[in-house]
């Protein structure tokens with residue numbers, strides 16, 4: 001009920017903005033009844049694509065690939081402007097901008113998406129995916145599509161899954177090799193209840209924070225540590241403010257390529273096919289970039305002075321056992337049947 005009401009509110013705000021010229025229809029986006037969509041007139045529409053990571057990160061390289069494909073395939077009728085490092089705001093702000101049609105694309109992790117579509121919380125269950133091949137099979141298959149379809153009632157269109165990657169812990173206090181070592185560490189987590197409760201269950205003291213505030217918080221010692229994939233840790237230069245890296249791989253984090261539904265609905269069918277294909281193509285390219293450099297990032301982080309600690313199978317099993325109650329609690333909230341579908345798909349992908 002709540003979700004429907006909020007979607008209704010967002011939808012009516014978008015219509016109100018468009019009707020009084022508040023929305024920027026020259027960028028595509030929602031159209032009023034008395035004006036044909038610019039795309040149908042063959043006018044150029046512009047996609048403003050914003051992310052939180054910087055321009056060195058594979059997430060931005062993926063957007064550059066998306067831009068290249070779309071501008072070429074559309075013969076210039078679709079132009080793409082790229083923004084990085086939170087220039088357009090944090091994940092929540094950018095997702096709300098998509099809902100209102102004042103921005104067209106963003107590519108957040110599933111964690112912040114769960115605040116808009118609660119079912120997405122399943123993708124941040126600790127130790128859900130055993131490896132990236134299984135993650136690809138599940139996300140790019142029927143189950144992944146089912147979750148993307150849920151985005152539409154939030155005025156969002158999910159066009160593809162990209163890869164953030166397996167998340168590792170960094171901190172400034174100590175090398176973390178066992179469950180015991182988490183005790184008392186103040187760890188920044190994404191604004192996502194599963195992450196918060198999982199780090200409490202591991203014995204840490206989690207604090208939720210937007211990605212855009214993270215570096216400063218570590219620099220000022222507001223938090224002892226954080227958790228992110230190696231690409232982010234290296235390319236965002238966390239080695240400048242963090243001393244210890246542990247190979248916890250506690251969550252596999254997908255990105256979702258999101259497009260504003262008012263904008264997408266204003267495109268011609270041909271243009272919709274172009275952006276859909278481009279998001280998928282660029283996603284394959286982006287996943288490859290993340291994976292081929294993952295191990296090299298660890299070496300580079302050690303060269304920058306970080307102490308790297310591997311986690312033994314026995315110690316990882318203790319961490320897995322510690323977070324089971326959190327998975328049980330959120331399985332109820334997401335819906336036991338839907339969660340079972342995800343686990344069944346994971347099992348099938350390993351046959």
Ligand code: KDG
Nearest residue numbers: 051052053091108109190211
């Ligand atoms: O915009 C980038 C963020 O969505 C992504 O980096 C989220 O992993 C993330 C974090 O730690 O906030």
